[in-house]
Amino acid sequence: MGATTAEQGEAAEEGEINPFTNKPFSDKYRKILAGRRKLPVNKHRKEFLDLVQNNQVVILVGETGSGKTTQIPQFMVFDDLPAFKGKKIACTQPRRLAAMSVAQRVAEEMDVVMGQEVGYNIRFEDCTSERTMLQYMTDGMLLREAMNDPLLTRYSAVILDEAHDRTLSTDILMGLMKEIIKKRPDLKVVVMSATLDAGKFQKYFDDAPLMSVPGRTFPVEIYYTPEPESDYLEAAIFTALQIHRTEDAGDILLFLTGEEEIEDACRKIKAEADQMPDAGPIKVYPLYSTLPPQAQKRIYDDAPPPRTPGGRPGRKVVVSTNLAETSLTIDGIVYVIDPGFSKQKVYNPRIRVESLLVSPISKASAQQRSGRAGRTRPGKCFRLYTENAFMKELIETTYPEILRSNLGTVVLQLKKLGIDDLVHFDFMDPPAPETLMRALELLNYLGALDDDGNMTPLGSTMADFPVDPQLAKMLITSPQYGCSNEIMTIVSLLNVPLVFMRPPDQRKMADEAKAQFSHPDGDHLTLLNVYHAYKTSGEDQKWCYDNFCNYRTLKSADNVRTQLKRYMERADLDLVSLPFDERPKGPYYTGIRKALCAGYFMQVAHQERSGNYLTVKDNQVVRLHPSSCLDHASEWVIYNEFVLTNQNYIRTVSEVRAEWLLDIAPSYFDLDSFPNCEGKRVLEKLIMRRKSSSSRERDDDEDERRKNRKSDRGDRDRKDSKRRR
């Protein structure tokens, strides 16, 4: 960093000529500058520069509206300018949209062209140039850069913004920064957080100095219920209606947990409010991330006017998931209803399953929610729980993601970053040892780590791919099975939301449309069929609509595929296909299914004589998800996803053969490590038979046996011929 003062920085900003472009400042610039001077953080410029010039790490707490995200990076870039050595300043954001919009805003504030001196870098979009001095980016993007440049030599300073969010990437970056600063005394690190939890950050960074900037919001009155509510949904709807009938003008934001609940609540609120003779008109909008963007935008519509001039005010009600807690802000909200729940990811290392659970929120989250009522004027927040519950039952902050996730990718990334000793890596919150063990075990079976836990060349290549380790393994192995083109497609589709649409009122038609793409050997090949049909249609939006496929999803899958292809080429992997063969059991499809096994051999289920499926090794009883196109005649299946709801479902499933599993993953299918179950006995017999005859003959026999088994079923052939495309 430089040695400039706040006065010098301000003088440069108020001069005639823009020091970054050597052009005169515009009028618009001066107008914006006047507004910037009023931001709370502006009073702390001197204090900040003193701290950052004299310390390698600075922690900054800035509440909502303090201006930290836009101003702090500018303070630094002005300080950097006189002695600029060609190194950039990075400012990370957990979300892409934030990185883009903040960069746009700062480019305007600095009177430069976006992508020149100020830019952003997110997946699929690098909007920077050689001139770029200040770069906003996603935290995941900086992490990926670190994997190829472990000392982050391109940067003079790294600002980790929204650190209180504690995303996986931010947590790893923080640990990494602690390592890097030892080797890069010239690198400055600023950790910015919006919560009072900053003491924890300060301690983690060896008592780095802490600077605190107040926010600029309006007061929000908090109301608690006197007694606990037995049904939060009912209470929420009641409260919304009560506000509508009795409170002054101002919009309502209600937090619920998921799509179905939200749609249901919207209908009920609308229906009841329309029947209230003494209340104004009402507009109710749902908000969740899978809602099409067009529908999402409606939350910004104005509230309806009163029915008669001077009558009861019209009102807008937004019923939202956590999306409105941090990612999106809606101006004009005056009333917030907080039932105190959200869906949260939890990871169970014992059965290796991530699932979503409706759980009580944290105090920090409750505060964030109530703050949403005070963005434009004083507001009110109705918490549908008791004050006592808030004080005594809610945890302080939501558990960071690293404590709630499967860490396969994280461990691989850390290894790639050169962190050999994971057990002693300085996590801000160390994950459970069992979770780390599970990750190491997975990576070892996949061949990414050797038996000593060191990264193999395969693991190093796997880490380069922006997908789960299993999928990376599939991609890298796929040329050996002659089907990398097809595996790229399947992996892309597994990395986007569900392609198949199923509107509640057109289920039958949607299912029929989907049946056209069904492949008898499973859902992975069905995905491949859809993609081919989409490409054949000329990537036609109408075709998607007519066939109940999500156009946006297919488009983004194609985007992902293009990126994967670049990574394949970079890794010098062949892009190949087997000659197409219409037979479902022909080599074209068999090759693809074998490649699937190479990544997913740890997610296998075996059908017992009872008809139940049991997951291999963990012996969990599971059922095929009803959306699966596979019927129940498949003895061995691999699955992409274990869905834990009222039932245990496996979703996105394909039929495989025991022989392939034994060949592809002999160490995982070492029967000594198997608990007793039918599947184990089947494999034992298979191994015995293989010992007594050559495996090639045996495989042919097996093929024959299966063919007979299937054609026993009268309807099966008919179905096959209908499904085959």
Add this chain to the structure above:
DNA sequence: GAGCACTGC
């Protein structure tokens, strides 16, 4: 016979 909170590379 159907539970995708939210992000990110």
